[in-house]
Amino acid sequence: MKTNIVETDEQQKDAFAVRREVFVEEQNVPPEIEIDELENEAIHFVGYDKEKAIAAGRLRLVDDYGKLERVCVLKPYRGLSFGKQIISEMERVIKEKGYPKAKLNAQTHAEAFYLSLGYKTISDEFMDAGIPHVTMIKLL
Template identity: 70%
Template structure:
């Protein structure tokens, strides 16, 4: 998979499309909750496989953390380490910007996936968009 930072309006629309497919169509997140005010200022990532957009995420900076958000891979492409590639690309940008910690809110079914990438759970379970989550951090 080729992972890149979104640079054009077309790439941003493709990233939004991947997010809508995964979160709104598949996971029933309300569309009005999926796209929010933070999209305007976030760094967006897009993953391509054979020129098709198959993964997306966004990165924001809060306090002392790079905050990984909206990480998603189209269902047919899961289990091929594309999510890991996306996260590693995001962590590289966090380090390039001089931050030493990454933070994310993981859906609980993905908690083990993030633990394998070095993230540690720092919260109890909470609901976001009707889906159980936990907060996780990693020292970079």
């Protein structure tokens, strides 16, 4: 997979299309929650398998950490390390920008995946968009 920091309108459309398929169509997140007022302050990422957009995520630099958000991989491409690759690129940017840690709100079904990447759970379970989540951090 080739991971890009979004620089063009076409790449942004591709990232939003992946997010829409995973979160809105697959997980029934309302579209007005999925695309929100924080899009313009985020650094967006999109991953491609050849020409097809298959993964996406956004990163916001907040306080003393980089916040990974909207990380997703299209269903047919899961389990092939593409999620790990896009997160690695997001963490690279966090370190490059001089931030010491990464933080995210993981859906509980993905908690073990993030634990395997070195994240630690720091919250009890909570609901977001009708889906159970936990907050996790990783020192970079």
